Amino acid sequence: MLVNGKWTDNWQPVQAKDDQGRFIRQTSSFRNWITPDGSPGPTGSGGFKAEAGRYRLYVALICPWASRTLIARKLKGLENLIPVTVLNPVLTDQGWAFGGYPGADTDPLFGARHMHDLYTRADPTYTGRATVPALWDTKTNTMVSNESADIVRMFNTAFADLVPATPDLYPADLRDQIDALNDDIYGSLNNGVYKAGFASTQAAYEEAVAGVFATLDRLEDRLTGDYLFDRFTETDIRLFVTLIRFDAAYHGIFKTNRKRIADYPRLSAYMERVLRLPGVRDTVNLDHIKAGYYSIKALNPTGIVPVGPDHVTALLRSTL
């Protein structure tokens, strides 16, 4: 991670933990918003007006948080307005790196070698982890946001003068329910799988696994229609990014192996329904997902990447 703008070697992929051995995810620190007229958003400062080609999104395709911004970008028709740079899926001892892995890019703006170079460009005294996704402003050469939840919401509304506003991923009449279900899914499932994988005590692991499967069971019961609510929303994006990684990565490397998503009929059908929405399939790269998770040395010292699972490979082939 960066400390006062300097990369420190004691980088730990397991991030922080509490006194019970529970994994703790860092909170994001660039929280500005792109808005239609450049006025400030709910947090941070103003000056980030929606303009075609001005902003660039940095992602890793292994990362569910980055992937949710990619899905929002596709569904909102922002592909031609916001270019994307894909980092290598394998974390190095200097964090995310650019270029060299098939399907990954070099940095077109500065020729940076690592993601942390962009963080120190934006803030020479930055302290924290150099995470993806990150939304970069090429006009003022700074980072707009490194918080995917905010990025999804700004993509939903900020560019309304340039592209059609539909679908509305955060409709006003559902906001309270969306916020509540987001919190539920984030704590126990999106981040719950990481809590299981990075737990450093048996008790913390079992607590996390219980949360993961309680939530999956509840969602299986809930999914009587096509989506979590009566229409597609950002909560579906949040659930999808974890489901699509589950059988291929979390079930093995994070030991969330009581069941697979394939064992849940409704969740499986739902996952495929979302996968088939126009543009979503382009955001899923199984090779990056498997290579990325199975390269986490603390969990898999040999770095061997499993060959399967065949059902996920087949599904992704059939949706190409």
Ligand SMILES: N[C@@H](CCC(=O)N[C@@H](CS)C(=O)NCC(=O)O)C(=O)O
């Ligand atoms: N709050 C962030 C979390 C992003 C995050 O944790 N990204 C992970 C990859 S999935 C990362 O970049 N980790 C690298 C690190 O922690 O050094 C968001 O949702 O945008």
